[in-house]
Amino acid sequence: MKNKIFILIWVSMLISCHETDYVQLDIQGHRGCRGLMPENTIAGFQKAVEIGVNTLEMDVVINAGNEVVVSHEPFYHQDITTMKEGSYLTKEAAKSKNIYKMTMAEMNDYDVGLKPHPRFPLQKKVRAQKPKLEDVFETFNDRQVRFNIEIKRLPEDDGIFHPHVETFVDLVVEVVKKIQFDP
DSSP states (O other): OHHHHHHHHHHHHHHHOOGGGOOOOOOEEETTTTTTSOTTSHHHHHHHHHTTOOEEEEEEEEOTTSOEEEOSSSBOOTTTOBOTTSOBOOHHHHTTSBGGGOOHHHHTTOBSSSSOOTTOTTOOOOOOOOOBHHHHHHHTTTSOOEEEEEEOOOGGGBTTTBOOHHHHHHHHHHHHHHOOOOO
């Protein structure tokens, strides 16, 4: 019964819409397309755009080089991380892999695309690193894609997992300002 009501409402909306009344939906890919590809990675964002997403939602943190990095947590998470030697990161060790204390070279020792994700069994396994925000912008420079960027910050973690809010915001804005998108 619920499905019939939904379909009836949907069809009624379609019939009542005129071309001039059409509004394009904003279809956001949360962390890219993490049900099918590794989250917050170039491959995940590419898959999201391929299937029709027009806004890429992502989270950003800061590394030791003051680079803006796409990551949900300010550390490597046990659900997605494979260590350099091939073992999986444990929950106990996760917070010790603090991105704010790591250079990009050190970050490249960790893979976030090969470990099977416990909540996303259909997720494809591919080698992947956490990208810099500017790399994501450059990847999608020639496409009509919008970005929903969330700054991941807790006041009690200032100076521990990220810089103070003013510095954090300035670093993100600096990256956004320097990217020139093709019309």
